[in-house]
Amino acid sequence: MQNPAIEYDYTVAKWFSYLAILFGIIGMGIGVWIAFELAFPELNYVAGQYSLFSRLRPIHTNTVAFGFTLSGIFATWYYVGQRVLKVSMAESKFLMAVGKLHFWLYFIGALLAVGSLLLRYTTSKEYAQFEWPFDIVVVLIWVLWGISIFGLIGIRREKTLYISLWYYIATFLGVAMLYLFNNMEVPTYLITGMGDPFHSVSMYAGTNDAMVQWWYGHNAVAFVFTVPIIAMIYYYLPKESGQPVYSYKLSLLSFWGLMFVYLWAGGHHLIYSTVPDWMQTMGSVFSVILILPSWGSALNMLLTMKGEWGQLKENPLIKFMVLASTFYMLSTLEGPIQSIKSVNALAHFTDWIPGHVHDGTLGWVGFMIIAAIMHMAPRFYKREIYSKKLLEMQFWLQTTGIVLYFSSMWIAGITQGMMWRAVDQYGNLAYSFIDTVTVLHPYYTLRGIGGLFYFIGLFMWAYNFYKTMTASKAIEKEPQFASPMAA
């Protein structure tokens, strides 16, 4: 409150918040649908070939990662950026225009890219499925975001960069580097003048392609699902709770530690594959080391609540954020365990992996974005949050959903992994492959139900947000810490 004269402009932050809600519902709706397809295969045919599992799965992952999560990241950037730099977007017509252009290009680009996947345009590389014309659009979107970040930093009043900014900058740089190198591809039409103009062929072949892909794939997780989410929690948790960050030194250690260690860990996706053994071992070892900076950030956040745990009872937004940190700890312990070679031999290729991904994405990423957007809502509209009760219900419903999700996938994954290797008394394989599929039916069903709970929670969130925007009680001035809520 050093400079109460600054009127922050939340236009772009609001737009991206709407988009986060929209893409969250679409992406996770598809997720729930394909989860049930595995339990009840007839569901594959509801929309002909367009609803086949294999067609929808990449759309699910891309919509959630690059629709829901990126929208959340951009929404919070356009909010947090101004506030920690003590400068308003309204002060620069240029940055305002860049922000708006960033939004529209992103929105249109996202729709086109998803449409292209539905029409079977895919490079097959996970989280990098978009064909080359869409890759170019992605690069443009990213450049616009970069201009926005460094432009705002350029006109800042607060000279020292707050911790959240470190993470936003790292997100920008990390994704730029990874995306560019992994999507190096040669458009076949440009070389030969024949065939489909959208088609391209990877610059890397075989094992090299796999190494580049998982260097990217793992670190797309790092720089989309981890780094920017830490940026958020370092701002929103202290702000909502009114507590200072527990330790500056711990945040330093965690930040630089995370930057240094994360990139090495990609090799854990390729254990027992044909990549060099030393690289597999590096992937394994660095994954275990990664516990340190990950838990550093998470503990720093939990300790920020020291002496103020009463807020956990009173404030559902604090609940969301504290549980997000906790899921982050769970997920960053589980990942390294799966990276140990002997565990990986069992876990790789099974449902334990999607289980791991989802306790991170639903628990950590999803909860943090939900909390961030609900924290911003009263500041956007100068109204109190419409219903605390609804927020509480959403929290418990979604938490139950996540627990159902990961526990069923743990059981499914370990069951399947054990069955694949089981032998009878003569040393012959005990089960045919299909035995190891049919046994999973109850767990697939349970997982679908867990996902459905989370999905219903999204509608409660959207409704609460909408009512806050339109029908909630007005507040006179912007709340400084805890967000005001109607019962």
Add this chain to the structure above:
Amino acid sequence: MFSWLEKNPFFFAVGVFVVIAFAGLIEIVPDFAQQSRPVVGAKPYSLLELAGRQVYIKDSCNACHSQLIRPFKSETDRYGMYSLNGEYAYDRPFLWGSKRTGPDLHRVGNYRTSDWHANHMWEPTSVVPGSIMPAYKHMFKNVADLETAYAEALTVKKVFNVPYDKDLNGDGKVDVPLGSFEQAKQRALQYALKVAEETKRQDLVDMVKQGKVPEIVALIAYLNRLK
């Protein structure tokens, strides 16, 4: 040093970039050349196989099927010899997958036949009771895009020196001919006719005889090649 960096965004960004960039250099670059070498006997994909591979990619078969046999007895018993680096030398992109909702396919050509695949893709439960894989009936109607497959083959030949139209084993014969599009297409049609006949489905044979290769035929040619 850190508090100085936090006041100087440019150097901060440079610092972050250096710290995140060099892991990739150290892990990926040293073995890059060695890993590009094909194993003895590895051959590029023929036009029809490549068209089938594109179908495999278009319908994201790799979302549920791996092509990577790990060196464990339980895997070699189930799928065959474990995978070797040099076998993938012509795979752009790689198709190892990350999840086995269905079984591995790296050597499926050794133990499944064309008619098995056709029946399976038409109605999976007819050959694997209890299967949760959906049917891929549109592949029986869609025509494979041989022109794009040719564009890809020609691109990798020109840009990456993939050995089409070359004698690989020194027996004086070209191993994988490509030639002009017309030549390659005629060869693909002949090959497709053989595969279509193996499926024992007259509709597929008729389509090929009209000069149109159904996607399923190209896909089966590709799957049969995986050995």
